[in-house]
Amino acid sequence: MEPDLLPTEVILTYPRQSLGKIQLDWMPQPGNYLDLEGKFYAVLERHHHYQYKVGGYCLQKISLYVQAAKSLDEQSLINGRWVVGDAECRFNAHSEILRCAVNPEGPCEGCRSFEARN
Template identity: 75%
Template sequence: MEPDSLPTELILTNSRQSLGRINLDWMPQPGNYLDVEGKTYAVLERHHHYQYTVGGYYLQKISLHVKTAQRPTEKSLVEGRWVIGDASCTFNARSELLRCAIHPEGPCEGCRFYEPID
């Protein structure tokens, strides 16, 4: 294991099935996308697992709760962070995980429910 890599367990959220363990050199946040063995997953939750030793606690591993997903093609920059979809629409959730309440799967382009923000 490389010195900067972190053991990570991937758990499929809907079935709670473990997809296996991988080593990551970055700390994925909810809303990030992860490619593993040719499949793309959206990170929904991240849990830290610590272990106590004589010197104190250290981060032993993390668990990522994921779901299969496609990387969104529509993104907007809102207050320094990327959100899914067209943030100029009233119904946009301004979230990294959910596009909108009315048409969550998208696309935003050509959506009949589009209403610009006043």
């Protein structure tokens, strides 16, 4: 049996534009990353669109609002979720989207502002 494929529209938040429609076999959550034609995007929001059919509502499609992400190379696992950058640094934001205030573009390796977290 084939898994259910979800019709999904991927929308870039800034500048607002549709990146296309795809079929997904998984349910992306905000904070997940999506590889679309070799480019990486961070999922910011997910909207469900339902259609009424006899017997109830059915999920018709999903809209994913994303922002461009540089790379998935530098990630750390904190309390069961992935964050951008080296979480051992005092300045790390512990966020899926933002690395830190000091060096938001990265990379963490070789950063002059690196300070170990106490």
